[in-house]
Amino acid sequence: MTVTNNTTPLSSNHTQVRRRSDVLFAEVDGEIILMSLEQAYYVGLNDVGNDVWKLIEQLTPIEALVARLAEEYDGDPAVIEQDVRALLSEMAADGLVELS
Numbered sequence: 001m002t003v004t005n006n007t008t009p010l011s012s013n014h015t016q017v018r019r020r021s022d023v024l025f026a027e028v029d030g031e032i033i034l035m036s037l038e039q040a041y042y043v044g045l046n047d048v049g050n051d052v053w054k055l056i057e058q059l060t061p062i063e064a065l066v067a068r069l070a071e072e073y074d075g076d077p078a079v080i081e082q083d084v085r086a087l088l089s090e091m092a093a094d095g096l097v098e099l100s
Contacts, residue, residue, distance in 0.1 A: 014099040
C-alpha cells in the first residue's frame with residue numbers, strides 16, 4: 001500500500017478507527033480488495049489486514065482491536081499494537097479509514 005494523500009498519520013491521540021463509508025470492498029478468494037473511488041486506486045490486504053478490515057466496520061477502539069488480534073494470533077500485544085498502528089496509519093493516509 002502506498003501513501004497517496006496528506007491525511008493525518010496515526011498518533012497516540014487517535015484511539016478509535018472505522019472504515020470509510022465511501023470505500024468499496026469485496027472478498028475474492030479469501031483476500032479483501034479495497035477500492036477508493038476518490039483516490040482512483042485499489043489495494044489487496046493480507047490475512048491480518050483482512051481481519052483488521054472485518055473488525056472495523058463500526059467505530060472501534062484501537063486498544064480493543066489490538067486485544068482481539070493478540071488473542072486470535074496468540075502474539076505479543078506490544079508488537080501487534082505497533083504493527084496495527086503502522087497498518088492503520090497507511091490506511092488513513094490512503095483515505096481508507098477514519099481516525100478519532
